[in-house]
Amino acid sequence: MKTNDIMARLRAKYPGENEYLQAVQEVLESVEEVYNQHPEFEEAKIVERMVEPDRIFTFRVTWVDDKGEVQTNTGYRVQFNSAIGPYKGGLRFHKAVTPSMLKFLGFEQTFKNALTTLPMGGAKGGSDFDPKGKSNEEIMRFCQAFMLELWQCIGPDQDIPAGDVGVGGREIGYLYGMYKKLAREYNTGVLTGKGSTWGGSILRPEATGFGALYFTQNLLHKAGKDIKGMKVAVSGFGNVAWGACIKATELGAKVVAISGPDGVCEIPEGITREMIDYMLVMRASNRDKVEDMATKFPDKAKFTPGKKSWSVPVDVALPCAFQNELSEDDAKELKANGCICCCEVSNMGCQPGAIHFFQHNGILFAPGKAVNAGGVATSGLEMTQNASHISWSGAEVDAKLHFIMDSIHEQCVKYGTQPDGTIDYVKGANIAGFMKVATAMLEQGTV
Ligand code: 2IT
Numbered sequence: 001m002k003t004n005d006i007m008a009r010l011r012a013k014y015p016g017e018n019e020y021l022q023a024v025q026e027v028l029e030s031v032e033e034v035y036n037q038h039p040e041f042e043e044a045k046i047v048e049r050m051v052e053p054d055r056i057f058t059f060r061v062t063w064v065d066d067k068g069e070v071q072t073n074t075g076y077r078v079q080f081n082s083a084i085g086p087y088k089g090g091l092r093f094h095k096a097v098t099p100s101m102l103k104f105l106g107f108e109q110t111f112k113n114a115l116t117t118l119p120m121g122g123a124k125g126g127s128d129f130d131p132k133g134k135s136n137e138e139i140m141r142f143c144q145a146f147m148l149e150l151w152q153c154i155g156p157d158q159d160i161p162a163g164d165v166g167v168g169g170r171e172i173g174y175l176y177g178m179y180k181k182l183a184r185e186y187n188t189g190v191l192t193g194k195g196s197t198w199g200g201s202i203l204r205p206e207a208t209g210f211g212a213l214y215f216t217q218n219l220l221h222k223a224g225k226d227i228k229g230m231k232v233a234v235s236g237f238g239n240v241a242w243g244a245c246i247k248a249t250e251l252g253a254k255v256v257a258i259s260g261p262d263g264v265c266e267i268p269e270g271i272t273r274e275m276i277d278y279m280l281v282m283r284a285s286n287r288d289k290v291e292d293m294a295t296k297f298p299d300k301a302k303f304t305p306g307k308k309s310w311s312v313p314v315d316v317a318l319p320c321a322f323q324n325e326l327s328e329d330d331a332k333e334l335k336a337n338g339c340i341c342c343c344e345v346s347n348m349g350c351q352p353g354a355i356h357f358f359q360h361n362g363i364l365f366a367p368g369k370a371v372n373a374g375g376v377a378t379s380g381l382e383m384t385q386n387a388s389h390i391s392w393s394g395a396e397v398d399a400k401l402h403f404i405m406d407s408i409h410e411q412c413v414k415y416g417t418q419p420d421g422t423i424d425y426v427k428g429a430n431i432a433g434f435m436k437v438a439t440a441m442l443e444q445g446t447v
Contacts, residue, residue, distance in 0.1 A: 090164030111433030209243020211374015260290030328353030
């Protein structure tokens with residue numbers, strides 16, 4: 001396998017699908033050497049098959065807004081790979097959603113899910129629906145209209161969606177309500193991220209952020225450092241950023257910056273529990289403005305428009321918002337301000353130039369598919385509880401999540417340790433995930 005040849009073919013076939021091409025290139029570069037030591041992979045054309053989704057559903061979603069006007073959006077479900085389990089991955093509602101974005105996310109999800117140690121294939125879905133400025137009733141009507149089409153594509157042993165950007169507990173509730181009406185069955189396990197009174201896993205809302213901090217703690221520990229007392233910059237104020245702020249603070253770190261599309265809020269004394277709780281109010285308002293934090297807590301938070309969290313001096317950077325949100329220039333600014341570690345919590349949050357800069361300038365870096373896998377892992381635990389009709393306590397789920405994050409870190413160390421003793425977490429995560437999926441595909445024959 002030659003990465004350059006495969007990439008040239010994909011670029012010609014999918015021109016303009018930049019996020020998808022970026023994600024594929026990163027994985028292929030990481031695995032090329034190991035792959036070429038396995039002629040049986042080459043013979044079965046594993047890579048050529050793995051970069052293509054199994055199938056993509058595209059559908060029209062029509063709904064009526066509060067003014068009585070008819071609105072039309074496009075919905076998608078990309079079922080990427082089912083070698084190691086049923087399709088599993090979130091739904092993203094965001095105005096910029098395209099097939100390229102969902103293909104990149106489904107591709108990443110395949111390897112991430114493999115790292116969790118649980119039997120889940122990879123998928124992603126969503127819509128170009130923009131939740132910004134929408135009322136609760138509009139969100140509900142959109143979710144119901146979206147499910148009118150999606151329900152035919154999913155099932156508890158077939159494909160299990162969850163939340164992602166723009167889709168949280170409220171949206172999962174509305175989606176499930178319509179699914180139940182259409183399917184006429186209480187298939188609890190068809191969605192994850194449900195409410196805790198109807199089959200949702202306690203701790204699923206916190207899980208992505210908690211898992212990311214367990215991973216970051218392991219990574220720093222391995223490098224002989226302690227997160228306690230460190231200053232942390234987080235981007236975004238959604239579900240993932242919220243969980244990360246809770247656990248970082250609990251571990252004795254100080255979150256001194258959060259951000260939004262409008263700018264950054266600096267919090268010199270560190271974010272408080274009251275402020276963390278307020279992030280949920282900000283998310284539910286659909287205003288998409290981090291400035292609201294400074295308006296609510298003027299003594300604690302200072303808002304600067306147009307700036308990112310990466311302009312604030314910190315020890316640890318945690319991108320928690322969107323793909324490609326941290327550029328090479330941001331990486332340089334972080335380094336100049338003394339940053340020693342960046343753990344990507346968003347999917348593909350760092351641009352390739354930023355990752356290259358971190359890796360060549362002694363900054364510890366780990367990729368999203370390892371760092372944020374605690375979210376989908378806890379979804380996997382929710383599926384287990386649903387299938388066996390039981391409910392675990394928060395402490396039980398947390399212990400399992402912690403164990404899974406430790407195991408993901410170990411897999412990265414096993415496959416990513418370089419001859420000079422340093423750990424390449426990008427290679428480690430990609431090779432570990434790839435080997436598992438490739439082996440399963442090989443054993444299942446040419447399908
Ligand atoms: O990117 C992700 O891993 C998620 N949005 C969570 C997916 C899931 O199925 O819980």
